[in-house]
Amino acid sequence: MQTYDITITESAQDYLSELLEKQSVEGIGVRIFVTQPGTPYAETCLAYCRPEEVQEEDEVMELEPFKVYLEPHSIPYLEESVVDYASDRMGGQLTIKAPNAKVPKVSEDSPxxxxxxxxxxxxxxxxxxxxxxxxxxxxxxxxxxxxxxxxxxxxxxxxxxxxxxxxxxxxxxxxxxxxxxxxxxxxxxxxxxxxxxxxx
Missing domain, CATH: 3.30.300.130 (Fe-S cluster assembly (FSCA))
Structure with missing residues (x-):
């Protein structure tokens, strides 16, 4: 099984599991992707992914509670990223830190x-x-x-x-x-x- 340099902390997994359970859709997972990757306008996004929305070319991270679908083109930009959930008095916040989203790690083989x-x-x-x-x-x-x-x-x-x-x-x-x-x-x-x- 392929490993990805993407960390989804335990607290984030618990939080996302709860959200997914509320969706009451069999087999629903999470999709992580970067819009306008490699540019100053890059945004790292996390969205629900229903079974019918899974793309053939998606890469899959199998976590205990759910699956995470990764858009292949986004993967280099998601390296070293961390999805975390920190609870506070107001409830809590899910954060995604993706240090390579705006600046990909490139080599001579990169496009x-x-x-x-x-x-x-x-x-x-x-x-x-x-x-x-x-x-x-x-x-x-x-x-x-x-x-x-x-x-x-x-x-x-x-x-x-x-x-x-x-x-x-x-x-x-x-x-x-x-x-x-x-x-x-x-x-x-x-x-x-x-x-x-x-x-x-």
Whole structure:
């Protein structure tokens, strides 16, 4: 049986078991997944999963009281996550801590989109944030010479007169150096909008 680096504490299992019993649906379980994984907007979600909602490709964690269904694409982002239930005077709260939801652990075998997002999130956006800007990946297109990352700038980078310099010398150089198979980047931002630009 496969093991996952996901911890569901005993108190969380007890709490979830109680909730599931109240559903009075035979074989109901729990689904854990991440929306917009590997981006700053990642959200880790936990939902009921009825038998008819189980997907063929789901991975399954068999716990004593119930089954936990994992969306395959979410699994790398759920590594080292902890689902816990802490009771307090107001009743209690179920929490999910997923340190890798926004930043996946990537390797050279990871999809190129994940590798690009990882470099953007860790190496590029922290520097752009000082100007109130950020850059995100729109898509990856294959051309004869290799893969091109299509990027969109936002915040203080949109409409900024220094964006070409930032793009070519900073962003493109860093991405091409760190992501194998990537040969260049393309900017699809509408830089005619200069409302928030850092340099006008």
């Amino acid at each position: 190129i989109e994940d590798q690009i997002n990882y470099v953007l999130f860790n190496d590029i956006n922290p520097g752009l944030a000082s100007h109130g800007g950020q850059v995100s990946l729109v898509e990856v297109i294959s051309e004869e010479q290799g893969e091109i990352a299509v990027l969109k700038f936002g915040g203080g980078c949109q409409g900024c007169s220094a964006v070409d310099m930032t793009l070519k010398d900073g962003v493109e150089a860093t991405l091409v150096e760190k992501v194998r198979g990537l040969v260049g980047v393309k900017d699809v931002t509408d830089h005619s909008v200069t409302d928030n630009a850092y340099y006008q």
